[in-house]
Amino acid sequence: MLKSRVEPAVRRHVPGEPGIWIFILGDMGIFLILFLTYLHSRSADPALFDTSQRELNQAFGVVNTLLLLTSSLFVAAGVQATRVGRTTMAPRLFLGGFVLGFAFIGSKVIEYHQKYGDGITPSTDHFFMYYYAMTGLHLLHVVTGLGILLYLMVRSRSPRLKPIQLAFVEGGACFWHMVDLLWIVIFPLLYLAK
Amino acid sequence: MTLTTDARNPLTLRNTFTVVWAVLVLATVVSWFFGNDHGIDDHSVVTTLVLVIAFVKARLVGMHFMELRFAPPALRIAFEVWCVASCLLLLGFYHFD
Numbered sequence: 001m002l003k004s005r006v007e008p009a010v011r012r013h014v015p016g017e018p019g020i021w022i023f024i025l026g027d028m029g030i031f032l033i034l035f036l037t038y039l040h041s042r043s044a045d046p047a048l049f050d051t052s053q054r055e056l057n058q059a060f061g062v063v064n065t066l067l068l069l070t071s072s073l074f075v076a077a078g079v080q081a082t083r084v085g086r087t088t089m090a091p092r093l094f095l096g097g098f099v100l101g102f103a104f105i106g107s108k109v110i111e112y113h114q115k116y117g118d119g120i121t122p123s124t125d126h127f128f129m130y131y132y133a134m135t136g137l138h139l140l141h142v143v144t145g146l147g148i149l150l151y152l153m154v155r156s157r158s159p160r161l162k163p164i165q166l167a168f169v170e171g172g173a174c175f176w177h178m179v180d181l182l183w184i185v186i187f188p189l190l191y192l193a194k
Numbered sequence: 195m196t197l198t199t200d201a202r203n204p205l206t207l208r209n210t211f212t213v214v215w216a217v218l219v220l221a222t223v224v225s226w227f228f229g230n231d232h233g234i235d236d237h238s239v240v241t242t243l244v245l246v247i248a249f250v251k252a253r254l255v256g257m258h259f260m261e262l263r264f265a266p267p268a269l270r271i272a273f274e275v276w277c278v279a280s281c282l283l284l285l286g287f288y289h290f291d
């Protein structure tokens with residue numbers, strides 16, 4: 001039976017340290033302001049924004065979304081594995097999440113490189129100013145998140161984690177899911193909204 | 195509490211996470227399809243659609259991957275308010291600004 005293999009792994013609780021949520025929700029608030037500022041600027045000159053948007057390669061946006069979604073899947077599974085003391089599987093799952101996150105950075109570097117090669121910089125126009133600001137700020141979060149995933153890889157090798165240590169694993173994972181979540185909004189906003 | 199997550203096999207097809215992931219991937223492909231001038235000609239309809247899809251996806255990530263569906267109501271509601279308010283504000287700025 002499936003039920004019998006279901007672990008009582010998740011009880012009603014705050015995932016991670018409560019403090020991390022002030023940071024996560026605060027960060028989400030800051031990005032919301034950035035999203036609204038972008039749409040406000042766009043409304044002043046939608047034709048320019050649409051023309052510049054056509055310079056973007058949507059394939060990068062899609063591939064990056066799929067990379068982060070899959071990375072999040074690995075990390076969510078990694079937390080589950082950590083909870084039930086799977087000390088071999090959990091670090092592997094976090095490693096999988098890390099590799100996919102790293103691939104996101106690689107893909108972003110190629111995309112930036114192509115844009116610079118075409119002479120497109122943050123000072124090209126308002127659209128690209130937002131493009132570089134939004135994706136750049138997000139990329140900083142990706143880099144931070146990868147550092148956290150390295151910590152989770154090490155932490156999850158311990159067989160019996162104290163509640164506080166498990167909370168750090170959950171909180172770190174939630175930060176990584178936020179990075180995924182923010183990209184989920186950035187992708188349609190920059191690449192698709194016309 | 196009923197748990198549908200198979201913790202021993204975190205990446206099996208029966209796992210809720212895997213199902214959520216598949217829905218998220220499908221939603222991404224659908225957004226891409228419509229955002230690429232397929233099917234719908236009206237840009238404002240397309241933009242509305244892809245933004246609504248984005249926040250449905252964001253909520254799925256929060257509820258399942260972040261496990262907020264198991265969180266105390268205050269935190270879960272704070273997150274859901276962000277999703278709904280952000281979606282409405284972005285649509286408002288897009289359509290009426």
